[in-house]
Amino acid sequence: MTNSVLQVASPEKRLDLFVCEKTELTRSRIKKLIEDNKITLNGKPCKAGDSLKAGDVIEIALDEPVELDLTPQDISIDIVYQDDDIAVINKPQGLTVHAGGGTNGGTLVNALLYHLDKLSSINGVIRPGIVHRIDKDTSGLLVVAKNDTAHLSLAKQIEKKTCKRIYLALVEGAPKCDNGLIDTLITRSDKDRKLMAVSSVKGRQAVTEYTVIKKYQGFTLMEFSLKTGRTHQIRVHCKHLNLPIVGDKKYGSKKQKFELEGQLLHAHKLTFIHPRTGEEMTFTAPLPKHFNDVLSKLKEK
Numbered sequence: 001m002t003n004s005v006l007q008v009a010s011p012e013k014r015l016d017l018f019v020c021e022k023t024e025l026t027r028s029r030i031k032k033l034i035e036d037n038k039i040t041l042n043g044k045p046c047k048a049g050d051s052l053k054a055g056d057v058i059e060i061a062l063d064e065p066v067e068l069d070l071t072p073q074d075i076s077i078d079i080v081y082q083d084d085d086i087a088v089i090n091k092p093q094g095l096t097v098h099a100g101g102g103t104n105g106g107t108l109v110n111a112l113l114y115h116l117d118k119l120s121s122i123n124g125v126i127r128p129g130i131v132h133r134i135d136k137d138t139s140g141l142l143v144v145a146k147n148d149t150a151h152l153s154l155a156k157q158i159e160k161k162t163c164k165r166i167y168l169a170l171v172e173g174a175p176k177c178d179n180g181l182i183d184t185l186i187t188r189s190d191k192d193r194k195l196m197a198v199s200s201v202k203g204r205q206a207v208t209e210y211t212v213i214k215k216y217q218g219f220t221l222m223e224f225s226l227k228t229g230r231t232h233q234i235r236v237h238c239k240h241l242n243l244p245i246v247g248d249k250k251y252g253s254k255k256q257k258f259e260l261e262g263q264l265l266h267a268h269k270l271t272f273i274h275p276r277t278g279e280e281m282t283f284t285a286p287l288p289k290h291f292n293d294v295l296s297k298l299k300e301k
Contacts, residue, residue: 072114120151137262153275
């Protein structure tokens with residue numbers, strides 16, 4: 001761990017802007033460090049928008065850089081589609097998208113470096129080609145950029161919500177209505193900073209649309225459409241509705257009803273505009289075997 005100390009010489013408007021100007025950290029990285037309590041103001045927790053005054057002391061604690069294994073690895077992946085600009089991958093459950101957070105090697109990025117001839121560089125050496133991600137134990141579709149032009153186009157579509165991402169999940173219980181919209185704030189959990197939680201007073205807006213696909217005795221197969229892309233959004237929203245996703249060890253029930261490696265959440269459908277041709281493209285991925293095996297054990301309601 002390395003510590004950096006900044007002394008405020010004159011009044012400044014915002015803490016995050018000051019730190020951004022005085023360091024090589026991006027505002028998004030600064031925000032993350034604040035959320036993780038690794039940036040303090042006068043020895044106390046702070047917020048990105050805190051106003052600064054002369055004499056204030058900002059301390060930044062940064063983890064020592066870890067040398068990551070970003071060598072190509074012959075890991076089998078399902079490439080649904082690829083051309084000179086993009087690739088669409090059907091990621092299996094259990095495969096981490098990129099290195100970090102204790103994961104070093106054996107990721108989707110390592111596999112992409114082996115199977116694809118090029119990847120975009122906008123996200124740096126740790127996440128080449130990665131425009132958006134899905135959790136390690138979530139299966140399904142994601143699009144990868146092979147060049148920076150494609151990356152910028154896809155990232156803009158995700159930001160403007162024109163890229164459509166639809167998930168399927170098996171949840172415990174049943175919602176009161178067969179379709180609806182979940183609109184909340186999501187922030188870091190006060191109880192566990194590694195988890196996210198719904199809040200009524202702080203956080204970023206998170207919107208998820210849902211539809212019931214099939215009802216079983218004690219369970220429901222549901223479709224979720226992401227209107228925003230917050231960390232663990234669907235999993236947090238399901239917990240908020242008291243409809244935990246089956247197999248979710250972080251946000252679900254403590255007593256798991258099936259022997260699963262992770263949550264039954266699958267990125268089923270992906271629609272976007274091709275960065276070069278302007279054509280709307282839609283891809284679907286069928287439910288994986290471990291998901292269908294559980295469904296076959298349930299009785300329809």
